[in-house]
Amino acid sequence: MRISQSATLAGFRRSVFSLSPVLVLALLASFSAPASAAKKIIFDTDPGTDDALALMLALNSPELDVRAITVVPGNVTAAMGLENALRMVSLANRCDIPVARGAQHPLFQKLITAEFWHGKNGLADIELPASKCKVDSRFGPDVIIQLVHASPHEIILLPVGPLTNIALAVEKDPSIVPLVKEVILMGGSISGGNVNAAAEANIYNDPEAAQIVFQAGWPLTMVGLEVGDQALFTHKYLDQLGQTHGQINDFIYSVLKFLLNLSGTFGAPGSPMYDPSAVAVAVDSTLVKVQEMHVDVETRGEFTRGETVGNRRGQVERNVLHGDRYVIEGVDKITPNARVCVDVDADRFLQLFVSRIRGK
């Protein structure tokens, strides 16, 4: 798609030589502005039904320029996730976007796959056509490193799976940290988990990687369960999606129909929009309210491994050892490392999602 747009623009430039320079500049500016203003993102994903929603929202949003897709194991194995990513970019006719395989397993634990929630093939048991797109030969974390250095201070990392690939990129080349514009991730919770009492699935699937990403020192927005659980996709929105048709529109309609049936079997009023919420925040940050706080990822707790522990008060007591006991001598301020999304304008987010998937 990008190639044909460039070709059209080149032809356009040749054909306007006879016009006045001022008019030409104005016309060119009107053509060039949206592309240059689009935010460059790297989409790191474990596809996954809600990954599919997120990816198609990103590809259908002119505010975003998806520069690469890196695949991480999570909802499904690395191999299945790669196949799903390739089929989806093919469906969207976007073989121009590099799709790279990344880590094959979490850093320090066994992978936990979620076909239970996503269907046997990870994509709601929808069989997409074989991909016309080829896998990029590079290792996903290397793609991240290369693209960040190629566009310093411009790349937004948008991980919507376990944070293994992002952590590997940081560990291999810490110099990318100050060069990344920001990280907007789907994951975590400061109000209880969805895999157990404490942990959210993406963080739970690789807590050590998550702790590396949270402590790296870059601007980081955590779009966690506080957003996704409030933004429930219901039949009202599904009906709107069903009014229009197209390859992406019909695919996403089928995915959401699967998810609504699934949530219905659990008596839920709708399907939580986890991964697309992070994309939506990248598109329009005014959709959410954020609170700055310091977040650590619990890696050792008996009941809390994988919990994102947010310090809502921004302080800790200072305990000083005096003989055989500690004495509280004051309170130390804690520097925030994350903007935690604590509220969302759910209807505006869901309307944005529906309209973008419908191609409007």
Ligand SMILES: [Ca+2]
């Ligand atoms: Ca995901």
